[in-house]
Amino acid sequence: MPIPEPLFDDLYREIILDHYRRPRNRGSLPEATYRLEGVNPVCGDEIHLDLEIEDGRIAAIAFDGQGCSISQSSASMLTDQLKGRTIDEADRIRKKFKAMLMEGAEPDPEIGDLEALQGVAKFPVRVKCALLSWNVLQGGLQQAGVPA
Numbered sequence: 001m002p003i004p005e006p007l008f009d010d011l012y013r014e015i016i017l018d019h020y021r022r023p024r025n026r027g028s029l030p031e032a033t034y035r036l037e038g039v040n041p042v043c044g045d046e047i048h049l050d051l052e053i054e055d056g057r058i059a060a061i062a063f064d065g066q067g068c069s070i071s072q073s074s075a076s077m078l079t080d081q082l083k084g085r086t087i088d089e090a091d092r093i094r095k096k097f098k099a100m101l102m103e104g105a106e107p108d109p110e111i112g113d114l115e116a117l118q119g120v121a122k123f124p125v126r127v128k129c130a131l132l133s134w135n136v137l138q139g140g141l142q143q144a145g146v147p148a
């Protein structure tokens with residue numbers, strides 16, 4: 001059975017495709033504090049995430065990977081939204097994004113473009129795609145001292 005494809009309204013679809021085609025902060029960081037990776041075997045998505053953390057702040061962030069447009073655009077939006085944030089802010093945004101996808105919470109303004117992925121919430125199998133980079137991030141934030 002094919003993996004279900006959420007239908008997004010035009011504005012949201014534009015945002016998702018824009019991040020998919022022109023990913024922000026794609027690459028790797030020579031001075032990375034943490035190098036993380038994760039896979040979503042259900043869909044075949046892969047994410048590598050490099051974090052450079054200085055004094056509790058994400059000084060630089062980069063990702064690389066392959067997979068569906070939802071997984072890759074979510075990772076691009078993640079880097080866009082979290083660059084320069086403290087690790088506590090990053091974890092708060094991670095929780096707000098996850099609450100939107102898993103609990104049907106209304107999108108919080110702090111999540112920015114990630115609001116475009118709200119429609120994924122109705123498709124649990126695709127929620128794994130959208131959350132892949134965020135679960136990878138969570139591992140890094142915890143290594144940096146954010147409570148589990």
Ligand code: ZN
Binds near residue numbers: 040067068069071129
């Ligand atoms: Zn996927």
